[in-house]
Amino acid sequence: MMNATAELLKTKIENFSPETLEAFARIVESFEETSQPAIPQFQLDEILYRIQFHHENPMTKLDFYDNISELQKSCA
Known part of the structure; x- marks a missing residue:
């Protein structure tokens, strides 16, 4: 495509x-x-890993909101 x-x-x-x-x-x-906020690759990898893990284990909790303030600091 x-x-x-x-x-x-x-x-x-x-x-x-x-x-x-x-x-x-x-x-x-x-x-x-136009520049986009630079998000470190390790954080992007971690998010991808969590989504994949949750997809394979749907009963797990996605804890993105527990670390959102740290991500906001990195993008500020």
């Missing part, structure tokens, strides 16, 4: 006029400038 979408976009972009291509490039560059 992702490759098909990329190929479709590539074909459309190749047919842009020079002016449209330049405008499109400016739009894409503006997307890159």
Whole structure:
């Protein structure tokens, strides 16, 4: 699905006029400038692990809210 979408976009972009291509490039560059809060990879891995574990063991408690203040401090 992702490759098909990329190929479709590539074909459309190749047919842009020079002016449209330049405008499109400016739009894409503006997307890159928006920064997202940096969440350490180990925290993302931990969340993924907890979700996977809970999915395999549905009777367990997801304790995201117990550590939410620590995550908020990291993203501040």
